[in-house]
Amino acid sequence: MSENASLPVVPATADAEPAPPARFDTLPLDPKLLRAVADSGYLTMTPIQAKAIPIVLEGRDVMGAAQTGTGKTAAFSIPLLQRMLKHENPSVSPARHPVRALVLAPTRELADQVADNVKKYAKHTQLRSVVVFGGVDMKPQTAALKAGVEVLIATPGRLLDHIEAKNCVLNQVEYVVLDEADRMLDIGFLPDLQRILSFLPKTRQTLLFSATFSPEIKRLAQSYLQDPILVETARPNQTASTVEQRFIAATDDDKRAIIKQILKERSISQAIVFGNSKLGVARLARSFERDGLRTAALHGDKSQDERLKSLDAFKRGEVDLLVATDVAARGLDISNLPAVFNFDVPFNAEDYVHRIGRTGRAGASGLAVTLVTKSDARLVADIEKLIKRKIDLDAFELENTERPRFERRPRDESFERSERYERPDRPVRTTSPALRTPAPSADPFFNKPYEASARDEPPAWEKAKAAAPIKGLSSYIKPKRQVAALFGAKKPTAPAEG
DNA sequence: AAAAAAC
Numbered sequence: 001m002s003e004n005a006s007l008p009v010v011p012a013t014a015d016a017e018p019a020p021p022a023r024f025d026t027l028p029l030d031p032k033l034l035r036a037v038a039d040s041g042y043l044t045m046t047p048i049q050a051k052a053i054p055i056v057l058e059g060r061d062v063m064g065a066a067q068t069g070t071g072k073t074a075a076f077s078i079p080l081l082q083r084m085l086k087h088e089n090p091s092v093s094p095a096r097h098p099v100r101a102l103v104l105a106p107t108r109e110l111a112d113q114v115a116d117n118v119k120k121y122a123k124h125t126q127l128r129s130v131v132v133f134g135g136v137d138m139k140p141q142t143a144a145l146k147a148g149v150e151v152l153i154a155t156p157g158r159l160l161d162h163i164e165a166k167n168c169v170l171n172q173v174e175y176v177v178l179d180e181a182d183r184m185l186d187i188g189f190l191p192d193l194q195r196i197l198s199f200l201p202k203t204r205q206t207l208l209f210s211a212t213f214s215p216e217i218k219r220l221a222q223s224y225l226q227d228p229i230l231v232e233t234a235r236p237n238q239t240a241s242t243v244e245q246r247f248i249a250a251t252d253d254d255k256r257a258i259i260k261q262i263l264k265e266r267s268i269s270q271a272i273v274f275g276n277s278k279l280g281v282a283r284l285a286r287s288f289e290r291d292g293l294r295t296a297a298l299h300g301d302k303s304q305d306e307r308l309k310s311l312d313a314f315k316r317g318e319v320d321l322l323v324a325t326d327v328a329a330r331g332l333d334i335s336n337l338p339a340v341f342n343f344d345v346p347f348n349a350e351d352y353v354h355r356i357g358r359t360g361r362a363g364a365s366g367l368a369v370t371l372v373t374k375s376d377a378r379l380v381a382d383i384e385k386l387i388k389r390k391i392d393l394d395a396f397e398l399e400n401t402e403r404p405r406f407e408r409r410p411r412d413e414s415f416e417r418s419e420r421y422e423r424p425d426r427p428v429r430t431t432s433p434a435l436r437t438p439a440p441s442a443d444p445f446f447n448k449p450y451e452a453s454a455r456d457e458p459p460a461w462e463k464a465k466a467a468a469p470i471k472g473l474s475s476y477i478k479p480k481r482q483v484a485a486l487f488g489a490k491k492p493t494a495p496a497e498g
Numbered sequence: 499a500a501a502a503a504a505c
Contacts (some may be wrong), residue, residue, distance in 0.1 A: 107502065108502095134505085156502095188501080325500080
């Protein structure tokens with residue numbers, strides 16, 4: 001609570017609150033925008049839209065937090081366009097091509113997606129938008145910028161390039177949006193971000209949106225906002241309640257077999273598999289491909305062309321699995337994605353929320369499976385603390401089948417892989433110990449009984465929350481102790497790490 | 499422990 005002390009807060013509504021959803025056409029929006037919204041098939045607003053849009057229209061700075069997949073992009077782009085329409089045809093000379101609104105996103109694919117949305121809502125207006133990001137030719141971007149553009153959507157690095165090349169002028173920017181704001185404000189992005197903000201007028205409207213805001217980032221963010229309003233819907237740092245979350249105790253050798261078995265057992269047509277490293281993702285993708293699954297990889301060591309191809313192939317359903325790093329964790333809107341697997345537990349608990357938020361979007365159901373090894377205890381505890389939910393580890397019984405000998409699939413030239421990951425084939429184990437059903441062991445980690453029923457009950461902290469505001473998590477969950485119990489006591493024989 | 503974002 002303390003981090004919000006100075007912020008006026010629009011109270012979060014409870015999930016069960018039976019307020020009738022408000023329609024977009026009750027908003028004081030220009031008919032051109034209402035028409036575009038209607039064209040998109042939207043009739044009623046999501047909670048974050050209903051709360052944030054009127055406040056953005058008032059011209060206030062906003063910090064907006066809402067679950068993944070609940071329409072944050074529309075929540076800022078529609079009212080922003082409305083504000084800009086007040087002087088749709090600026091009297092400023094087009095030769096000076098002043099950018100009036102700037103939207104920053106942490107990945108190229110997300111910037112592209114946000115730009116698509118902005119274009120969609122602005123299509124009946126005169127307002128022009130363009131997206132700029134790295135990995136592609138600068139020339140077409142430069143040409144578009146020089147022709148004049150009112151809304152600029154960008155990733156930080158390429159935008160700085162354009163600024164230095166004097167391809168755009170940002171000293172007349174009236175509106176700034178940080179999408180995935182907590183990521184944009186983290187240590188990796190902050191220097192570039194500050195640099196960019198230094199080119200902007202101090203007087204402007206600033207909007208920060210994300211599904212996750214840590215207390216530290218909330219505090220930091222306030223130094224970039226003027227007299228802001230915090231707009232939160234219920235359960236910040238949560239994904240949609242329609243996502244079934246499972247945590248499965250695994251060994252590194254079991255992980256691929258577990259994923260394949262779950263895909264089969266639950267007849268999952270498509271899934272994203274997240275890994276923590278580019279190299280690991282590249283290898284994992286090749287492994288699934290060898291097993292006959294149609295697989296595409298998405299990570300930062302691929303060319304932008306390959307990245308685009310992978311994502312498009314996945315969106316079009318031409319591949320079953322998208323194996324990706326956290327480049328795909330945030331914001332990407334893939335409709336009706338049934339499942340997400342965390343092959344590796346993410347290093348940041350926030351990224352867990354974003355990763356599994358790729359499924360269960362817009363009210364759809366989804367499955368999120370996280371494979372947990374012994375060394376992940378700390379990370380799981382972090383996730384437990386963030387999502388304020390008790391995490392139970394499921395034991396998983398692999399089918400006692402021998403790994404089928406697979407045929408090498410012919411190389412698909414349309415998915416040329418980067419050569420740096422080519423490795424000689426490892427010898428195939430015909431009786432992989434990893435594929436045997438684990439024998440009962442004395443290790444409590446693997447003897448956790450399979451409990452399917454209890455997990456979906458509202459956790460105790462949720463009930464307590466209704467009665468009193470949460471002061472600290474410690475009274476509701478004991479992550480460290482609980483995970484310690486799950487993973488067993490530390491081996492007394494283990495040598496101390498230096 | 500990593501990834502992302504510029505050339």
